[in-house]
Amino acid sequence: METSDVIKLKEGIKEAIKNxxxxxxxALFPKKPQTRVIxxxxxxxxxxxxxxxxxxxxxxxxxxxxxxxxxxxxxxAIDMLIDLFKEMDVQEYxxxxxxxxxxxxxxxxxxxxxxxxxxxxxxxxxxxxxAEDILEMKKMFVDx
Numbered sequence: 299m300e301t302s303d304v305i306k307l308k309e310g311i312k313e314a315i316k317n318x319x320x321x322x323x324x325a326l327f328p329k330k331p332q333t334r335v336i337x338x339x340x341x342x343x344x345x346x347x348x349x350x351x352x353x354x355x356x357x358x359x360x361x362x363x364x365x366x367x368x369x370x371x372x373x374x375a376i377d378m379l380i381d382l383f384k385e386m387d388v389q390e391y392x393x394x395x396x397x398x399x400x401x402x403x404x405x406x407x408x409x410x411x412x413x414x415x416x417x418x419x420x421x422x423x424x425x426x427x428x429a430e431d432i433l434e435m436k437k438m439f440v441d442x
Contacts, residue, residue, distance in 0.1 A: 304357065304360060304368065308352070308353050310372075310439050311352075312349075313439075314435050314439035316342065317438050318435040318438050320341075322431075323337050326422070326425075327419075333419065336418060337418065337419075344393075359375070359379070363375040363378065372439070376439070380429050383403055383432070385402075386400070387402070388400070396408070396409060404426055404427065404428050404429070405426070406424055406426050406427075407425045408423075409422055409423060
């Protein structure tokens with residue numbers, strides 16, 4: 299997919315994240331409708347709160363993967379970023395109270411025990427997102 303509309307690209311990426319993550323939440327909690335609603339609401343609110351950061355990140359990435367006219371081959375760019383993700387050294391971060399390790403082709407969210415998280419997700423422990431999962435999200439993005 300070739301695109302030169304940065305706004306369309308940004309919105310497409312955010313929509314793919316919402317759709318993909320929403321389907322993963324549905325799969326993780328098939329018998330917990332309230333948990334699904336709360337987690338999706340939290341995700342959507344977080345994405346809205348971080349909208350400027352997401353837009354800025356996409357624009358910075360465009361400097362390296364776009365052509366001089368602002369065009370970008372999204373298939374090739376996503377594939378390249380996934381390859382870089384697989385090569386990335388493991389780094390530790392935090393999103394709120396949730397520690398995350400990122401690198402070598404994996405995002406690992408380690409869910410700490412506290413009353414709110416235990417009530418929502420029970421004994422889930424950790425959630426791992428692999429490079430292959432991102433390829434699934436890419437398909438959602440390219441199909442839009």
